[in-house]
Amino acid sequence: MNPHPSQVVLVTGAGGGLGQALVNTFAQRGWTVAAAGHSALPCAPADTVWPCRLDVTQSPSCRQLVAAILARWGRLDALINNAGLSLDAILPRLDPADWDRVLDVNLKGAFLCSQAALPSMLENKSGHILNIASFAARSGAPGQAHYAAAKAGLIGLTLSLAREVGPLGVCVNAILPGVLDTPMTRSLPVSRLEAFRQQSVFGQLASVGDAAVAVEHLARLRHVSGQIIPLDGRIAPWT
Numbered sequence: 001m002n003p004h005p006s007q008v009v010l011v012t013g014a015g016g017g018l019g020q021a022l023v024n025t026f027a028q029r030g031w032t033v034a035a036a037g038h039s040a041l042p043c044a045p046a047d048t049v050w051p052c053r054l055d056v057t058q059s060p061s062c063r064q065l066v067a068a069i070l071a072r073w074g075r076l077d078a079l080i081n082n083a084g085l086s087l088d089a090i091l092p093r094l095d096p097a098d099w100d101r102v103l104d105v106n107l108k109g110a111f112l113c114s115q116a117a118l119p120s121m122l123e124n125k126s127g128h129i130l131n132i133a134s135f136a137a138r139s140g141a142p143g144q145a146h147y148a149a150a151k152a153g154l155i156g157l158t159l160s161l162a163r164e165v166g167p168l169g170v171c172v173n174a175i176l177p178g179v180l181d182t183p184m185t186r187s188l189p190v191s192r193l194e195a196f197r198q199q200s201v202f203g204q205l206a207s208v209g210d211a212a213v214a215v216e217h218l219a220r221l222r223h224v225s226g227q228i229i230p231l232d233g234r235i236a237p238w239t
Contacts, residue, residue, distance in 0.1 A: 006048070008073045009219065010034045010066070012056055012113055013083035017182040018132070021208035022080055023049060025216050031078075034069050038083075056083045056109030062116040070120055078128040078219045079117040081110035081154075088143040099146045106150035110157060114172075118165065125169035128219045131158050135178045135232040151176075155228055162226030171225040175215055178232025181205040200233030 009026050013019040014035035023035045027048045036054035050072070055061040069076050085105040087098040110131050121127030136144055137151035155174055162172040179185055179196045185205065186193070197203055211231055218224065 006030050006032045007077040008032045008034065008069060008075050009078040009080060010036060010069060010076060010113070010117065011080045011082055012036050012054060012109065013132075014051070015039065016082070016084070018177070018180065018208045018211055019082050021212040022082060022215060025209070025212035026219075029216055031216075032073060034065070036065060036083075054083075056113055057104040059112050059116070062112045066116040066120070075124070076117055076120050077126070078130065079113060080130050080132065080215060080219070081113055082132045083109050083113075084132065084134075086144060086147040088147075090143050091145050094146065102146040103150045103153070106147065107153040107157070110154055114157075114161065118170065121170045122165065122168050127170045129161065129170065129172045130215055130218060131172075131174040132215075133158075133174045133176045133228070135176050135230065137176060158228065159226055166225045171222070173218055173225060173227045173229065175211065175218070176228060176230045176232060177206070177211050178230075179205055180211060181207045202233050204233075206231060206233060 007030070009031050011019060011022045011026065011033060014023050015037035019035075019037070023033050026033045027046075031048070033049045035049055035051050037051070038053070038055060052065060052068070054065050066076060083105055085102050087102055089095070089098065114129050117127070117129065131154045133154040134147070134151040136148040137155055140148050158172055158174040165172060178200070196205060214229075214231055218229070
């Protein structure tokens, strides 16, 4: 165990576009990062980045990883619940197994990881949990009823948990990214991409780097909790 570690963050879903940006941003800004994914990760082990496997849908996997982080560095300062999955289908054709899978990864996964991380945070009376939700939680999206429902559930989880653990020193917030500029997004039809751009007050899509910087900044703030923060260029309707 490193006797003098920097702040330690666990990033789930670290293999995706936003996940990789989160890992890089936190590491560049002085954090020690446990980069967790369900499969092999593209990042190599380094002094400040530890690629590790995690099944967010299984409580033993979550608890074992947190225990390994504490054994390795002696602390866990922030948890970024970024693991996500979308298996698009309109509701009449939606396989119930896909419904379960999407809610398991997007919502249950955040619950299980938070449950595993909280004991050490509560013991230290300090910590941050940030849930990566989506603008779809508020606006909905065709073919994504299960995804939108899971992300809306993340908002409820965020608000409730913030009330539970705020008096004990732990901050809990959620970020609602809009459509981010990723290789997958750029494969969409040009007309759809243009529609997304026109819905943004900036006339362009946010990058995963923009989102990652916002998350890292929020992870440093004290006395900010129970906040649902849009990062969508006003794509989602105001509520």
